[in-house]
Amino acid sequence: MKECMKRYKGSLILSSLVILLPIPVSLLYWDSLWLSPLGILAVHWLCILFVCRDRKNREQHPKAMQLALWACPVMSLLFGTSRELIRHQATTGSISVLMALMFWGFGLLFLLMGNYLPKVRPNRTIGIKVKWALENEENWNATHRFAGRIWVICGLLCMACGLFPDAPAATILFVVLVLAAALIPCAYSYRYYKAQLQDGRAVPTKIRWKIVLPIAALTVGFLAYVLFSGSMEIVYGDTSFTVETGSWGDLTVNYADIQDIHYYDQDPSDSFSGMRTNGFGNLRMALGTFQNDLYGSYTRYTYVQCDACVVLTVDGETVVINGPDPEATQAIYQQILEHV
Numbered sequence: 001m002k003e004c005m006k007r008y009k010g011s012l013i014l015s016s017l018v019i020l021l022p023i024p025v026s027l028l029y030w031d032s033l034w035l036s037p038l039g040i041l042a043v044h045w046l047c048i049l050f051v052c053r054d055r056k057n058r059e060q061h062p063k064a065m066q067l068a069l070w071a072c073p074v075m076s077l078l079f080g081t082s083r084e085l086i087r088h089q090a091t092t093g094s095i096s097v098l099m100a101l102m103f104w105g106f107g108l109l110f111l112l113m114g115n116y117l118p119k120v121r122p123n124r125t126i127g128i129k130v131k132w133a134l135e136n137e138e139n140w141n142a143t144h145r146f147a148g149r150i151w152v153i154c155g156l157l158c159m160a161c162g163l164f165p166d167a168p169a170a171t172i173l174f175v176v177l178v179l180a181a182a183l184i185p186c187a188y189s190y191r192y193y194k195a196q197l198q199d200g201r202a203v204p205t206k207i208r209w210k211i212v213l214p215i216a217a218l219t220v221g222f223l224a225y226v227l228f229s230g231s232m233e234i235v236y237g238d239t240s241f242t243v244e245t246g247s248w249g250d251l252t253v254n255y256a257d258i259q260d261i262h263y264y265d266q267d268p269s270d271s272f273s274g275m276r277t278n279g280f281g282n283l284r285m286a287l288g289t290f291q292n293d294l295y296g297s298y299t300r301y302t303y304v305q306c307d308a309c310v311v312l313t314v315d316g317e318t319v320v321i322n323g324p325d326p327e328a329t330q331a332i333y334q335q336i337l338e339h340v
Contacts, residue, residue, distance in 0.1 A: 110155030
């Protein structure tokens with residue numbers, strides 16, 4: 001491990017400085033101290049320690065090591081640039097630039113990693129580390145050549161999503177591409193392993209399905225929960241109403257502070273570019289603080305699949321709420337209207 005750390009000492013120092021670059025920039029240009037790069041730096045050093053600790057990486061291809069050294073610095077610069085755009089867009093309203101940057105940034109990362117993957121030699125820290133590939137160099141090489149092509153394709157498609165940053169379909173496609181880049185090479189490797197067994201080019205590998213299957217089920221369940229969970233309930237009081245959620249902080253609005261209220265069958269801001277700046281969002285719910293070209297900075301507690309909404313002006317600020325369907329949204333409007 002010491003020999004590995006010594007060999008890449010210069011690159012490790014330079015990559016660490018790049019990770020920390022957003023900190024002085026935040027003081028000079030943003031008038032605030034941003035400490036998130038410190039967490040990225042800790043992850044960076046932890047990953048490098050694991051990579052160098054693996055004895056199989058002593059003769060690892062230099063380009064593969066450079067991939068491990070520069071993945072975190074690229075992410076730090078990407079997040080730092082995104083933060084600046086969020087602050088800048090609060091005044092310019094150019095929201096779509098941020099999403100385009102995220103799609104292009106991750107797409108470029110996939111492209112670079114896809115080009116390096118075929119050069120990765122067998123090890124337990126870099127690459128597609130499934131058991132049947134680790135125990136057979138032919139399988140490992142074939143898997144990583146295939147994975148390199150898949151990652152390049154996913155990278156190009158992610159960058160294509162950047163051409164349509166405001167489209168919900170682009171975000172869904174981006175999530176699908178990330179999952180595809182992770183799962184398709186594993187499936188290919190297993191199929192290659194089965195073909196090797198039939199031809200006698202590999203020995204049977206004991207796969208602990210009792211461990212693998214529960215982990216896979218938990219992973220799928222967690223992703224389903226993150227993407228599709230969420231609910232909210234509106235509790236009406238004599239002087240205020242509260243939107244209660246289990247995914248984000250509750251919202252309380254005093255009736256006396258409501259200056260204006262409108263019901264819309266179609267959210268007027270749907271045709272304007274926008275994004276969430278703070279809160280919780282998935283394919284079911286959109287909760288928290290948002291920004292778009294129509295309302296500026298505003299609060300939204302809505303179901304994504306329902307187009308109808310109630311738009312409130314509360315102390316000069318915009319609040320958008322709805323129910324799971326137009327009928328429930330109309331009932332919310334009537335309930336609030338009775339108290340205003």
